[in-house]
Amino acid sequence: xxxxxxxxxxxxxxxxxxxxxxxxxxxxxxxxxxxxxxxxxxxxxxxxxxxxxxxxxxxxxxxxxxxxxxxxxxxxxxxxxxxxxxxxxxxxxxxxxxxxxxxxxxxxxxxxxxxxxxxxxxxxxxxxxxxxxxxxxxxxxxxxxxxxxxxxxxxxxxxxxxxxxxxxxxxxxxxxxxxxxxxxxxxxxxxxxxxxxxxxxxxxxxxxxxxxxxxxxxxxxxxxxxxxxxxxxxxxxxxxxxxxxxxxxxxxxxxxxxxxxxxxxxxxxxxxxxxxxxxxxxxxxxxxxxxxxxxxxxxxxxxxxxxxxxxxxxxxxxxxxxxxxxxxxxxxxxxxxxxxxxxxxxxxxxxxxxxxxxxxxxxxxxxxxxxxxxxxxxxxxxxxxxxxxxxxxxxxxxxxxxxxxxxxxxxxxxxxxxxxxxxxxxxxxxxxxxxxxxxxx
Amino acid sequence: xxxxxxxxxxxxxxxxxxxxxxxxxxxxxxxxxxxxxxxxxxxxxxxxxxxxxxxxxxxxxxxxxxxxxxxxxxxxxxxxxxxxxxxxxxxxxxxxxxxxxxxxxxxxxxxxxxxxxxxxxxxxxxxxxxxxxxxxxxxxxxxxxxxxxxxxxxxxxxxxxxxxxxxxxxxxxxxxxxxxxxxxxxxxxxxxxxxxxxxxxxxxxxxxxxxxxxxxxxxxxxxxxxxxxxxxxxxxxxxxxxxxxxxxxxxxxxxxxxxxxxxxxxxxxxxxxxxxxxxxxxxxxxxxxxxxxxxxxxxxxxxxxxxxxxxxxxxxxxxxxxxx
Numbered sequence: 063x064x065x066x067x068x069x070x071x072x073x074x075x076x077x078x079x080x081x082x083x084x085x086x087x088x089x090x091x092x093x094x095x096x097x098x099x100x101x102x103x104x105x106x107x108x109x110x111x112x113x114x115x116x117x118x119x120x121x122x123x124x125x126x127x128x129x130x131x132x133x134x135x136x137x138x139x140x141x142x143x144x145x146x147x148x149x150x151x152x153x154x155x156x157x158x159x160x161x162x163x164x165x166x167x168x169x170x171x172x173x174x175x176x177x178x179x180x181x182x183x184x185x186x187x188x189x190x191x192x193x194x195x196x197x198x199x200x201x202x203x204x205x206x207x208x209x210x211x212x213x214x215x216x217x218x219x220x221x222x223x224x225x226x227x228x229x230x231x232x233x234x235x236x237x238x239x240x241x242x243x244x245x246x247x248x249x250x251x252x253x254x255x256x257x258x259x260x261x262x263x264x265x266x267x268x269x270x271x272x273x274x275x276x277x278x279x280x281x282x283x284x285x286x287x288x289x290x291x292x293x294x295x296x297x298x299x300x301x302x303x304x305x306x307x308x309x310x311x312x313x314x315x316x317x318x319x320x321x322x323x324x325x326x327x328x329x330x331x332x333x334x335x336x337x338x339x340x341x342x343x344x345x346x347x348x349x350x351x352x353x354x355x356x357x358x359x360x361x362x363x364x365x366x367x368x369x370x371x372x373x374x375x376x377x378x379x380x381x382x383x384x385x386x387x388x389x390x391x392x393x394x395x396x397x398x399x400x401x402x403x404x405x406x407x408x409x410x411x412x413x414x415x416x417x418x419x420x421x422x423x424x425x426x427x428x429x430x431x432x433x434x435x436x437x438x439x440x441x442x443x444x445x446x447x448x449x450x451x452x453x454x455x456x457x458x459x460x461x462x463x464x465x466x467x468x469x470x471x472x473x474x475x476x477x478x479x480x481x482x483x484x485x486x487x488x489x490x491x492x493x494x495x496x497x498x499x500x501x502x503x
Numbered sequence: 504x505x506x507x508x509x510x511x512x513x514x515x516x517x518x519x520x521x522x523x524x525x526x527x528x529x530x531x532x533x534x535x536x537x538x539x540x541x542x543x544x545x546x547x548x549x550x551x552x553x554x555x556x557x558x559x560x561x562x563x564x565x566x567x568x569x570x571x572x573x574x575x576x577x578x579x580x581x582x583x584x585x586x587x588x589x590x591x592x593x594x595x596x597x598x599x600x601x602x603x604x605x606x607x608x609x610x611x612x613x614x615x616x617x618x619x620x621x622x623x624x625x626x627x628x629x630x631x632x633x634x635x636x637x638x639x640x641x642x643x644x645x646x647x648x649x650x651x652x653x654x655x656x657x658x659x660x661x662x663x664x665x666x667x668x669x670x671x672x673x674x675x676x677x678x679x680x681x682x683x684x685x686x687x688x689x690x691x692x693x694x695x696x697x698x699x700x701x702x703x704x705x706x707x708x709x710x711x712x713x714x715x716x717x718x719x720x721x722x723x724x725x726x727x728x729x730x731x732x733x734x735x736x737x738x739x740x741x742x743x744x745x746x747x748x749x750x751x752x753x754x755x756x757x758x759x760x761x762x763x764x765x766x767x768x769x770x771x772x773x774x775x776x777x778x779x780x781x782x783x784x785x786x787x788x789x790x791x792x793x794x795x796x797x798x799x800x801x802x803x804x805x806x807x808x809x810x811x812x813x814x815x816x817x818x819x820x821x822x823x824x825x826x827x
Binding site: 360 | 505507508549725726728735736739762764772782783787789798813816823824826
């Protein structure tokens with residue numbers, strides 16, 4: 063991204079010394095442009111050229127890290143406007159806000175820690191806690207920061223515009239690398255000093271997009287997260303779109319940082335829909351208040367879907383999986399190893415409450431009908447595999463249940479494997495009633 | 504120095520399609536609904552025109568569906584009375600009534616005949632004021648018979664007929680043309696087929712501003728990102744001038760969201776951290792619909808009145824124009 067080979071060439075010494083391992087400076091410039099070489103290979107490049115090139119080859123949005131240990135949250139470093147252009151890389155961090163003067167703070171953190179949602183083989187947890195300095199007191203804020211840090215290893219955001227409060231709290235939990243929110247036009251010099259002192263990322267909040275960009279330009283610190291100050295949903299979408307477009311298409315440096323957004327809806331259902339819009343439109347962090355898990359599950363699921371890499375089908379490891387305490391009398395189902403298909407079927411098999419085996423057949427991550435059409439989920443492939451599979455040692459009754467949509471492959475599998483084939487429902491949602499009626503559950 | 508406001512310069516825009524016809528227009532609807540017309544991406548008011556906000560159609564069946572018990576308090580007394588059900592949907596704030604003639608499924612014992620379907624549509628129209636969309640049972644031959652009868656019975660009402668697919672569009676297109684109705688073209692998450700189907704339908708003689716696109720919705724957690732990206736790509740195509748992608752998009756958010764186990768599972772069958780079943784199903788549908796709004800959904804088909812209420816409220820807030 064960024065400069066062309068010729069533009070880079072102009073900044074090189076043009077001595078063709080060859081010490082970089084490439085015969086000419088032009089060839090080296092081309093290699094740099096293609097990302098196949100690094101500037102450090104050239105011993106003679108000038109400092110001005112290095113700065114210009116570093117700036118031009120830097121990612122459009124900086125990668126910023128917060129948190130510590132195995133809960134480090136990396137945000138930013140996005141490269142595209144639409145996920146179909148390539149992919150989105152760093153899923154939006156989802157934070158729950160708490161107040162520093164909440165009498166039930168400890169219980170609240172326990173509740174947040176306890177939010178663990180599992181579906182289709184994925185596990186969703188809240189990324190962190192945002193502590194608001196509702197008390198206005200530095201001592202209370204510091205005590206709350208210490209209490210939260212002591213109770214959770216999740217990432218922490220400190221929410222205060224009071225520099226002395228920030229210094230007290232951030233100093234106390236500096237090892238946790240909290241995000242400091244926020245530097246404003248009024249306090250930024252002191253906030254930057256605190257951020258530098260504790261070596262933590264700093265959020266910059268403007269009264270609007272303009273004020274935010276001006277403030278970022280004034281700040282001599284690069285570990286930033288930005289907030290245009292907008293709170294009304296449609297203005298947030300507009301500002302986030304401006305920031306992403308400006309950073310990616312125009313390389314406008316003040317926009318080249320991860321962003322943070324806050325919900326305003328009081329009703330938790332509306333709040334997660336609002337958070338959804340922020341996730342859809344580029345926010346790197348959303349801070350919300352609800353801890354209702356049915357709502358958070360829908361939000362986490364959307365984030366997970368949006369950040370799925372559109373370039374690769376997601377597959378599970380092919381093989382035989384036991385669903386429940388499967389034994390030698392358990393039924394055997396087969397589906398493909400496309401993860402969406404596999405987990406949908408697995409969930410349904412699980413809800414039959416009959417311990418079973420489920421084969422994830424290797425179709426390179428294609429769904430049943432696509433794999434069948436592509437010759438990867440057909441009798442000629444499944445039959446011989448089944449004949450030699452270790453599933454033969456696991457069950458007594460050699461009966462394989464296949465998806466109803468591919469009933470046509472029944473005969474071939476039977477011929478080639480010696481197993482009996484039972485045609486299951488077309489849609490996985492029919493597995494429960496299929497099991498009831500046909501497997502005598 | 505003020506920051507430069509980045510604006511994409513689009514040359515195309517989404518065509519405006521009108522559903523329904525009032526008395527003056529030869530129908531009996533209380534109002535009409537305009538879809539589309541956008542000359543920019545969703546909700547970027549500072550960049551272009553977004554004359555019509557997204558609307559909510561609510562799903563009505565002609566037979567009792569096997570839905571979650573979560574619907575019982577809302578529709579329990581009208582399951583077997585599609586006319587009363589349609590009226591209820593209006594009371595719950597439906598901008599459009601979406602009638603699914605599932606009872607015409609030829610594999611059912613008492614499969615509803617085309618003539619009965621036509622009569623039912625007439626009764627629904629007589630009892631309601633909202634514009635109407637009618638979908639056949641999904642069997643090509645029966646769809647053709649049913650929708651032809653419906654188109655005739657509803658002549659002048661400018662309803663939408665669906666769903667026309669690549670291998671089954673001629674009969675439905677002919678029915679739409681005959682009754683001067685709209686048509687829903689359904690393409691399987693494939694932008695090329697979406698475009699091709701629009702070309703085929705319009706080549707039959709259906710005016711382009713009578714065509715709606717259903718690019719197939721996948722529910723939250725079950726491939727919604729495919730729908731999202733197909734919609735984003737088609738909308739981009741429309742805005743840079745491809746007229747055969749420039750049609751309002753219909754999202755079957757309700758039916759698809761309620762296919763997911765997460766929406767339906769009773770608490771006893773729920774996974775770890777799934778929370779309470781009642782709000783879980785409602786938010787699962789609302790989240791599906793709201794996410795698709797961000798990709799440019801113009802008409803959301805919804806099922807649960809509470810989910811529709813949430814999404815309607817968000818649409819109101821999204822419709823506040825942003826500016827610089």
